[in-house]
Amino acid sequence: MMALFIRDMKLAVRAGGGALIGVLFFTTVVAVVPFGVGPDLNLLSRIGPAIVWIGALLASLLGLDRLFQAERDDGSLDLMLMQETPLVLTVLVKCLAHWTATGLPLVLASPLLGLFMNMNEVAIGAVMLTLLVGSPAITFIGAAGAAVAVTLPRGGLLVSILILPLTVPVLIFGVSASYAAVEDPAPFLPPFAFLAAITLFFAVIGPLGAALALRGSSD
Amino acid sequence: MMALFIRDMKLAVRAGGGALIGVLFFTTVVAVVPFGVGPDLNLLSRIGPAIVWIGALLASLLGLDRLFQAERDDGSLDLMLMQETPLVLTVLVKCLAHWTATGLPLVLASPLLGLFMNMNEVAIGAVMLTLLVGSPAITFIGAAGAAVAVTLPRGGLLVSILILPLTVPVLIFGVSASYAAVEDPAPFLPPFAFLAAITLFFAVIGPLGAALALRGSSD
Amino acid sequence: MRLLAENLSVRRGDDLLFSNVSFALTGGEALVVTGRNGSGKSTLLRTVAGLIRPESGNVTISGDGIESGRRAGEACHYLGHRNAMKQELTVRENLSFWQVWLGNFKGGAGMDLEEAAEAVGLSGITHLPFGYLSAGQQRRFAMAKLLVAHRPVWILDEPTAALDVAADRLFATLVTRHLERGGMVIAATHQPLGLSDTRTLEMKGFAYEEDFTA
Amino acid sequence: MRLLAENLSVRRGDDLLFSNVSFALTGGEALVVTGRNGSGKSTLLRTVAGLIRPESGNVTISGDGIESGRRAGEACHYLGHRNAMKQELTVRENLSFWQVWLGNFKGGAGMDLEEAAEAVGLSGITHLPFGYLSAGQQRRFAMAKLLVAHRPVWILDEPTAALDVAADRLFATLVTRHLERGGMVIAATHQPLGLSDTRTLEMKGFAYEEDFTA
Amino acid sequence: MSEPIPAIKKFSDLANPTIFLGLTARIVPFLAVATALMFAFGLYLAFTTEGDYQQGETVRIMYVHVPAAWLSMMCYSIMAASALGTLVWRHPLADVSAKAAAPLGAGFTFLALVTGSLWGKPMWGTWWEWDARLTSVFVLFLMYLGLMALTRALDDPAKSARVAAVLILIGFVNIPIIKFSVEWWNTLHQPASVMRMDGSAIDGEFLRPLLVMAGAFTLLFFTLHFLAIRNEIWRRRVSAQRRLAARMANRES
Amino acid sequence: MTHAFYVALSYAASGIVVAVLVGWTLLDGRAQQRALKELEAAGIRRRSAARDQAEKKA
Numbered sequence A, B: 001m002m003a004l005f006i007r008d009m010k011l012a013v014r015a016g017g018g019a020l021i022g023v024l025f026f027t028t029v030v031a032v033v034p035f036g037v038g039p040d041l042n043l044l045s046r047i048g049p050a051i052v053w054i055g056a057l058l059a060s061l062l063g064l065d066r067l068f069q070a071e072r073d074d075g076s077l078d079l080m081l082m083q084e085t086p087l088v089l090t091v092l093v094k095c096l097a098h099w100t101a102t103g104l105p106l107v108l109a110s111p112l113l114g115l116f117m118n119m120n121e122v123a124i125g126a127v128m129l130t131l132l133v134g135s136p137a138i139t140f141i142g143a144a145g146a147a148v149a150v151t152l153p154r155g156g157l158l159v160s161i162l163i164l165p166l167t168v169p170v171l172i173f174g175v176s177a178s179y180a181a182v183e184d185p186a187p188f189l190p191p192f193a194f195l196a197a198i199t200l201f202f203a204v205i206g207p208l209g210a211a212l213a214l215r216g217s218s219d
Numbered sequence C, D: 001m002r003l004l005a006e007n008l009s010v011r012r013g014d015d016l017l018f019s020n021v022s023f024a025l026t027g028g029e030a031l032v033v034t035g036r037n038g039s040g041k042s043t044l045l046r047t048v049a050g051l052i053r054p055e056s057g058n059v060t061i062s063g064d065g066i067e068s069g070r071r072a073g074e075a076c077h078y079l080g081h082r083n084a085m086k087q088e089l090t091v092r093e094n095l096s097f098w099q100v101w102l103g104n105f106k107g108g109a110g111m112d113l114e115e116a117a118e119a120v121g122l123s124g125i126t127h128l129p130f131g132y133l134s135a136g137q138q139r140r141f142a143m144a145k146l147l148v149a150h151r152p153v154w155i156l157d158e159p160t161a162a163l164d165v166a167a168d169r170l171f172a173t174l175v176t177r178h179l180e181r182g183g184m185v186i187a188a189t190h191q192p193l194g195l196s197d198t199r200t201l202e203m204k205g206f207a208y209e210e211d212f213t214a
Numbered sequence E: 001m002s003e004p005i006p007a008i009k010k011f012s013d014l015a016n017p018t019i020f021l022g023l024t025a026r027i028v029p030f031l032a033v034a035t036a037l038m039f040a041f042g043l044y045l046a047f048t049t050e051g052d053y054q055q056g057e058t059v060r061i062m063y064v065h066v067p068a069a070w071l072s073m074m075c076y077s078i079m080a081a082s083a084l085g086t087l088v089w090r091h092p093l094a095d096v097s098a099k100a101a102a103p104l105g106a107g108f109t110f111l112a113l114v115t116g117s118l119w120g121k122p123m124w125g126t127w128w129e130w131d132a133r134l135t136s137v138f139v140l141f142l143m144y145l146g147l148m149a150l151t152r153a154l155d156d157p158a159k160s161a162r163v164a165a166v167l168i169l170i171g172f173v174n175i176p177i178i179k180f181s182v183e184w185w186n187t188l189h190q191p192a193s194v195m196r197m198d199g200s201a202i203d204g205e206f207l208r209p210l211l212v213m214a215g216a217f218t219l220l221f222f223t224l225h226f227l228a229i230r231n232e233i234w235r236r237r238v239s240a241q242r243r244l245a246a247r248m249a250n251r252e253s
Numbered sequence F: 001m002t003h004a005f006y007v008a009l010s011y012a013a014s015g016i017v018v019a020v021l022v023g024w025t026l027l028d029g030r031a032q033q034r035a036l037k038e039l040e041a042a043g044i045r046r047r048s049a050a051r052d053q054a055e056k057k058a
Ligand code: HEM
Pocket: E062, E065, E066, E069, E070, E112, E113, E114, E115, E116, E117, E119, E120, E121, E123, E124, E133, E134, E137, E138, E178, E179, E189, E190, E191, E192, E193, E194, E195
């Protein structure tokens, strides 16, 4: 299992600086927003958390559809399916490696973007925390989608259709927890706990679904 | 040429509904912002045009990187490069097909999202009109980026990074034309004319650049 | 050790591709699957490997220390049209990943990496990224993958397509050595593989059957 | 009609793959390119098709009604390793797209779709999505693509890999017929193609030269 | 490397990587020592001169902020010149130079952004503002990173060189925008006071350490740029020899 | 927060960035040289070097 994790990390780093590109994309997306809504700092700091979350979602979505596609295209997937190792575990490890290589850098870059959006320290901390807890959920959901997409001839794009609706709750709880941290009346913990629960839920459901889809897909 | 257009449309529809994903993502982005901003209807309607434009911009990024990648993977690109038909024309037709399949649905969906954002009728009309005129520019710029990245294994994100900065003028003029339509003192026509000019400019430059890049990449 | 395929039928789409295909292989035997294009060779191989669920029938492996009725797939190496190696990683990284990941099947041990590279005639360039190699070299290292982890059964789908004559001979040697050690081989091919003494299964094409015109 | 390649040299990455390759073909002649794995056969073919810009030299086509010095690529069909067909579209949609898109080169006309399917021995399944077909069937339809639009020169890269014996013969017939009608064929291959009376060009590998180690 | 250095006979010999390697091997030690000395002197001046009556201690940030900002622009200009060299003269080292400069430029731009923010918080009361100067510098930073990502993703140098060169030249419009943004738009940032047409408008007390530090940063840049070019040449040799190894294995077997 | 704090932070940041740039450049150079040595040890000679030797022999 460790071997798989290490291999996937190596691949992510070598295939054209995976982490760098993801963070760069994230930054670019967030930087485009002030051009649209104008450089009004108050407004920016209000929509800041939402924008950072949307940027992170988009950045994680764009690479996700290749999670199994690349393995299938070069035939590795076949060998993985033939293995005794429970497929769910394989998928889980692949998800973790993917998140470490692409999700974690996004989390680490988010404070910087928070500064650009003129968010205050509490808000920045809250967004970072919610991203840390919430972004794995996106990967897990994406894994299931990517697995389904592998079955279809060139179905890469289809992933987004399948998983986008599922990511909406993650996005909503993430964003509302971030806002709750700043605005007084709203409590931070309930949405945050929900977010954590969603992530745990998808940490089980996502790989299970993906494993089922992959087994069904093979032909 | 018509044959190519029809083929690309068929492909877009069959390979998992390109149109649908874009619209879904678009809707998600626009739907999340109110969660962030809170139920302040005035504010929402104020930032509405900007958010709809940003959502449309991000949504059009989603499928763009595959514009030439798929053609290269199955060898069709080789045959297209060998043809007498000017490559620029081929690229142009592919762009038009891509826009019809993914950009147009976004334009059609925008009024609905305008309603979500509590925009009035004039503003909705203006956003729709500016999107109709401006979104092809994004496709044309994207074509050049996709052509540059056609040989990359993980082209997707890189394409978006290359083209996002170039799309900023489109965004700025699109948004300011939409605002101008609602707010009295600012005139609508100048930015709108600029937007149209940008689109026309990129309709020439984008395919030209893409054709050059494709010629250079072939091997 | 014995590989047993009983009454395999496979449906693809609406059509029954083949039905009631049975065969048994014991240690040291090779089975060459032939037949026209589209007759179902690749499909049969993938079914034996457990990658396609058959409509009926099953494939099992039995032997000392193997519980009976075990899925055959786990005892097999599968070498399909694609090499299952990553372009960005070096040959050594690729091979050592598969070595660790696949592990050895009961009753044998895989070779050392360098030894395997030696066996396919390409020692000394295992530090190169896989993507640097030519098509033929890549295919050879894909064969080295069969050597680094032990599996009694090798399933090979058109293994020698795109190989030049020297590589063809090398391949035949590898297979023969595997058979001598009591391994089994199932290969689908259009060209003679250069093996002596093999059994042949000819796929006859498909029984055409349709629900809506019946 | 005459295809002339003069002093072709091709650089890939930093290396000169081959230099000063010249040949000429007139109507009815076939050239078979042979050589070991990685010796540059595919590269030569792509250069002739105009898909790789040579370091030096050029390929031109001449004949009645063709302005002199014209790029040869436009007069060629290129059949590479990949079939240039879309998995999601049916065979018929694929073929008719290429028929319309490619058009006919001066001095000939392509076949009807069904006729072409007939010619590759697979009439009756043109309504299936291309992705459903077996490797060999896909390859055959890729050949049908050569028939639906007229081109005097066919460039074929390992055309018979994955084909069964019957298809091999069929392929030889198609090529012979094309030659009889005054066409030209350039093919790279490891296997005999079953053609009588061809010329052979053997690729010898590479000349090594680079800037950064100079 | 103990290679014999071929003599430089004509100007175009500089294009020869081997000659370049020989030159750097000789020059870099001197450059490195000069850089260290200059930094020591600059830092000494920076901390011994008096603070500004208006800005107090924070004026000392200027001694790193301004050189870093200048270098971020200079580095891009060098890359643009290299890009021209690639496109027009097909100079074999031009592409290497552009590729080697990108990470350095990104580093200096990052430094300008960070120190600017650290200065902005006490002076303007905010870390960041989307005004023309700051935004354009941020865009410059993104461009550096984008170019790095591109050149690393396209691993065939022959292929990436032209694409990268074109992109570098397109991005060059940003440099005048950065330089003149303070004059064209109404920004928080102060206008140029050192490098002006009508002479410097800054007190000598601050100018001296600023110029020394600017010199130190410039020397540092050139030292690193030479080293990075050398590394890049070696990297290309490694990959060329690896390909050769693959091909030789083909021949032998 | 005192102004000295921001000054110290700026200089610290500068130090770190410069150190990273220098360190990266040196380490990268070291890695490339090591790779070259490895290749040389494996018997891959640069062509010009081989030619030089041939000339010397001749
Ligand atoms: C992140 C924020 C900042 C960025 C990106 C930035 C960027 C730059 C750039 C690019 C220059 C060079 C301009 C030229 O050569 O014309 C510069 C110069 C300068 N900056 Fe900043 N700056 C920032 C914040 C600040 C702050 C907060 C201050 C002081 C309150 C400041 C004071 C200066 C000064 C005094 C110069 C020298 C101007 C001259 O004499 O030419 N900067 N800055």
